[in-house]
Every structure is written in C-alpha cells, then in structure tokens.
Amino acid sequence: MKEEVLFEISSLSRNSLKVKGFRFGREGTTPSCVIVGPMMGTAIDQLWIASQLVRFLRQHELANAAFVKGEILVIPTVNPYSFNMGKNFWPLDNTDIDVMFPGYDKGETTQRIAARLFEKTNNYDYAILLEARKDHVECIPYVEVLESGMSYIEDARAFGLDFIHVKEEMPNDTVSLTYNWNVWNAKAFSLISGKKGILHKHEANKVFDAIVRFLVKKELIDFSTFEGSHGNLVMPNDVEAIKSSAAGLFDTLANIGDSVVHGQPLARIFNALDGTLIQTIISPCDGIISCRYDYSLIFQNAIAYRIVKVESAQNTL
Amino acid sequence: MIEEVFNVNLPVNETLTLRRNRFSPEDISTSTKRISIVTGIHGDEIEGQYVCYLLAKWLNNNKHCIKGIVDIYPSMNPMGIDSITRGFPFYDVDLNRNFPGNTSDFMPAQVANAIVDTVRGSDFAIDIHASNIFLRELPQVRISRSTADELIPLAEKLDIEFIWVHDAVTVLESTFAHAMNSLGTKTLVVEMGVGMRITKEYGQSLTKGILNLLAHVGIIERAVLPTTKTTVSNLHSEVFFVNASKSGIFIPILEHNVTVLKGEKLGEIIDPLSGRIQETLISPCNGLLFTIREYPVVYEGSLLARILEDPKEDTAL
Numbered sequence A: 001m002k003e004e005v006l007f008e009i010s011s012l013s014r015n016s017l018k019v020k021g022f023r024f025g026r027e028g029t030t031p032s033c034v035i036v037g038p039m040m041g042t043a044i045d046q047l048w049i050a051s052q053l054v055r056f057l058r059q060h061e062l063a064n065a066a067f068v069k070g071e072i073l074v075i076p077t078v079n080p081y082s083f084n085m086g087k088n089f090w091p092l093d094n095t096d097i098d099v100m101f102p103g104y105d106k107g108e109t110t111q112r113i114a115a116r117l118f119e120k121t122n123n124y125d126y127a128i129l130l131e132a133r134k135d136h137v138e139c140i141p142y143v144e145v146l147e148s149g150m151s152y153i154e155d156a157r158a159f160g161l162d163f164i165h166v167k168e169e170m171p172n173d174t175v176s177l178t179y180n181w182n183v184w185n186a187k188a189f190s191l192i193s194g195k196k197g198i199l200h201k202h203e204a205n206k207v208f209d210a211i212v213r214f215l216v217k218k219e220l221i222d223f224s225t226f227e228g229s230h231g232n233l234v235m236p237n238d239v240e241a242i243k244s245s246a247a248g249l250f251d252t253l254a255n256i257g258d259s260v261v262h263g264q265p266l267a268r269i270f271n272a273l274d275g276t277l278i279q280t281i282i283s284p285c286d287g288i289i290s291c292r293y294d295y296s297l298i299f300q301n302a303i304a305y306r307i308v309k310v311e312s313a314q315n316t317l
Numbered sequence B: 001m002i003e004e005v006f007n008v009n010l011p012v013n014e015t016l017t018l019r020r021n022r023f024s025p026e027d028i029s030t031s032t033k034r035i036s037i038v039t040g041i042h043g044d045e046i047e048g049q050y051v052c053y054l055l056a057k058w059l060n061n062n063k064h065c066i067k068g069i070v071d072i073y074p075s076m077n078p079m080g081i082d083s084i085t086r087g088f089p090f091y092d093v094d095l096n097r098n099f100p101g102n103t104s105d106f107m108p109a110q111v112a113n114a115i116v117d118t119v120r121g122s123d124f125a126i127d128i129h130a131s132n133i134f135l136r137e138l139p140q141v142r143i144s145r146s147t148a149d150e151l152i153p154l155a156e157k158l159d160i161e162f163i164w165v166h167d168a169v170t171v172l173e174s175t176f177a178h179a180m181n182s183l184g185t186k187t188l189v190v191e192m193g194v195g196m197r198i199t200k201e202y203g204q205s206l207t208k209g210i211l212n213l214l215a216h217v218g219i220i221e222r223a224v225l226p227t228t229k230t231t232v233s234n235l236h237s238e239v240f241f242v243n244a245s246k247s248g249i250f251i252p253i254l255e256h257n258v259t260v261l262k263g264e265k266l267g268e269i270i271d272p273l274s275g276r277i278q279e280t281l282i283s284p285c286n287g288l289l290f291t292i293r294e295y296p297v298v299y300e301g302s303l304l305a306r307i308l309e310d311p312k313e314d315t316a317l
C-alpha cells in the first residue's frame, strides 16, 4: 500500500485540506479500479465503507504481495472539512462538489477540488462512487448506473446487490462525477445506501461485501466470496413514489427492504399539536420498500416511501 | 389583487404559501399581454424585494395606465427569504437547479413545478437575483447564447449597465429562466447588488427600466423613455475572471464599477496571523470592474473580481 496526498487546498485559519489516496497493487497495471468515498460531509456509512476497505486491502496485501492483481486506488473522502463540522456541503459557500465535474482548475474552490479529483481518477477501467442520497431518506443498498452506462449494465451484477437502478439522466447529472467518468470511458457505478449522519453498520457492511465481491469477479484481487444476488434491473418507471397527503408527526410502520402488499398501512401521520390521526399511508402496490423518509416530521406531499414494484421483476436485459 | 398560487402544509401548524400580486386591466382578451416579475428563488438575495415594492407601488398609483397583466411574485422561496437561507430550507438544495420540477419528486421539485405552472402562459418574465453574499454585481442581464437574438433587444429596454451573453451550459437547463424560455415565455435574468443587502439606487433604476420595458411591449400606457445608460455587452469583448491563488483575507483597493487598466492593483490577500501580504491581485486587462468580492474570507479559487475587457480596436486595418 502506498499512502499519498493527492492534493491540498489551503485555508485561512484551519489546517489545509489534504485529500489522501491509498494505492494498492502496481500503478499503471490492469485491470484498474478507483473507489471514491463521499463528497458530502454527513455520509458516514460511506466513510466507514471506504476506510474498512483500505484496512481490508492493506491487511491482505501485507500477507500476500500478489493479493492485488491490478491496481486499486481508494480515496476515502475529498471533504474532511465538512465531516469535521457535520455539514453536507463545502463549509464556506455550501456548494456541492458533486455538481462541479469535470471541474475547472482555474475556477472556484469546489471546481478546483473537482478538477483535481477528476484528474486523479479518470483513467481507470472501473470507477465506483460511494454515496448517500442527498434528500431526506434512508435507503437499501443499491447500484446506480446512468442511462448512458447501459452498455455495461451487465458488469453491475458483479456487486451481487439486489437492485440495479438505471437512472434517467437529467441536465444536472451532466456535472456529476459518475457521468463524467462515463464520458471518459470508465465503467462507472454509484453505490448508494444508508442515511446521512449515522452509521448503519448492517447496511454499510453489505456495501463493503459488494465491493469485495466486485473486485474478486473483476479479477482485481485474489480472494473468494459468497455469491450475491443476480441483481434486479430497476428502470425509472418501476419505482412508485408514495407521498404524504398531510403534514405532521410521521410514525413509520414499515422498514426499508420490507416486502409490502397493496393496501398495507405503511405509516401514520398525526397532527403535531392535538395528536389527531390525520392520515394512514397505504401501499398502492405490491413491492419492496427501497427508500423511506428519514425524519419524524413530514411536510404535506413529501415523498414518504419509494417502492420497487413487483411488476418490474419481469425486466430482462 | 393578491392571490395564493401554491399551498403546502408544514409539519407544525404552518402552511407554506406562494403569493402573487396581479395587476390587470378591466378588459382582458386573448391578445392581452402578460408579464411575471419573479424574485426570491435564492433566499439570501433581497435586492428584488425593493424592486417588487416600487413596482407594485407605481402600479397601485397608476391603475389607469395598466393595459396588460403584471404578476409580481416577491418570494418564491418564502422560508429561505425569511431566514437568510439561499437554498430550499430543510432539503438544502438550490431551487434554481430543480426546474422545471416534478409533482412526484421531493418538495423543492414540487415548488419549482408550481412556479412554472403559475408563470406558464406569460409572454415575458423577469427573474431578479442579487448575486450571493460573496460578490457584489453591477446590474446586469444574463442571457444564454442560444436565446441571445431574441432576448437582447428586450434586455436593452431595461436600460441596464451590462448584458452578459454566456455559453449554453447543460446544467443551467435546470434553472427557472431556461424552463420558461423553453415554454415560450421570454425570460430575462437580472443579477445586481449583493446578497443580504438592498442597494437602493439599483432597485430604483431597475424599476424604471422595467416600467420602460412594460411601456415598450404595451403592458402599460406610458411614453417609452429614451435609454440613458450605455448598455455594454460582451459580444465583442471578453470577460476576465480573477480568482485567489492563496487563502486569506481579501482587501479590495478599487471601488466597484470603475474602469481599470491592465496591470492596475485590484486588491490584496493578507494573512492576519503573520502580518504578510499573501498575494497582490492585478487587473489582467483594461476594462470595467463589474464584479467585486464582498465577503473577505477566501480560499484558493475564490472569485475576487470580474472585468469586462474594453472592446478591441480593429487592428486589421
């Protein structure tokens, strides 16, 4: 293992921001894979996954110098500043680094961070980004591939996770890291899981196992793992968004990953002043809960659950 | 007439309401022209509040002049405006990166969708921004190159200092202005002043400009005034950006809105701890200093100034 400072950004009163990379195997060999940890400073699951991966790879490489067969670079996070303040985004101007790609090295601070990160990561066969969802939800671990990555969707099965979500591309996706990796011909994947601000070891470890499985299947490491799931392909229309029709205290009755049936009560919403039950949210379909609103106060018309509909089980490649 | 165009209940005894003030003539026909004046999409930008007030006041006092419909929307992000929060509170996203919005997406996207729905059908719209808390801007209209031919003649009627034609960037397709222009509403974006403050002279001057535009398109009956400012655009010259290459405290030397010479000192970045100058900023060209940094703390990359280069003499002769 080689520990490197990939780049630095100085600050008026804080220690400078040092972005560290951990390199395994031999630089410039194939196959190659880069794994980038969270850009958002509250994505603690993802920081756990990335750091546990560094530990795993280091221990095995120490025991067996030929353990890593190609090259693996792990960058646990580019945003220690926000982690150290419990903030999602860049401390000074609240900008999201993941809307700055491919970056601009003569531009604003977060554009420069994006440019430097991109320059260090745009030359790998496989590129994996660890993300928490940006909205207020908790979700099951899944692989996300952009529509422009359909040509390599089969590779996403190597993670062995239950769901592979094909994301419809919107204009603001063009400035994301995974989109730009795609443009540079890497097979790019997002692994999304958990809930911001808290460590869910159970979910996080599933993602950790998925990455190890991927590295084994892609012949990046000399190791063996159990088989995972074959992977269900989820297209944009296969997910039902279930909204609240009332606002108030949100009492959830169902968990992420639960299999639910049409008509099943999912949550109750109570008036926050007088305690009246104002809505019982009912599942409109059969399926599996992929995401759940993660805060105990809910707006009217907020998305309370996302359910992968059972009908989508017929998707084939 | 003050109307509510969107309502959504918040968890604890409050409703989030978008309001507009509609001024219309007695007789409305299909040929009646309509304009929407929108501001407050970014909650830390207040300059537009004063313009809305001045405009509504003028219309209240000159009802007999109203020949078309004027809709004034002072606060498109009500919780943001009332709490110095730039983005959509709670969700921490930029509302102006979520257009045209979607009814089945999270709350900010639903609000964006409601704004588009209510403004839809207007012949014209003006979206007033006030930069951000970091930069002070000379009043300017920003137009994407793809709509320049159509919008520049309209922008000139505002009698504003500067028209900035910028390249079409995919990510900006998620702004209010892009959404409305795509739907056939000719939409101008005005940027002026600085976040969290009101610059009275800018507000007065833009209000005059808007009245002039309204007279020009026949929404109010009033003589069209000759323009008094020499509007400059960047069609024949370049905009230069000056970014910090060191972190520290920025101390400007020049006033905003002055002509600068190439090589002239713009300001310094100082280090309060060592008492040393970290960097001296020099103008890269002769031109108009139209953006200057207002917030002193800077990182490497922070934008300090923008200068519109003087048009080049044609040396080919």
Ligand SMILES: [Zn+2]
Binding pocket: B041, B042, B045, B129, B130, B131
């Ligand atoms: Zn703005």
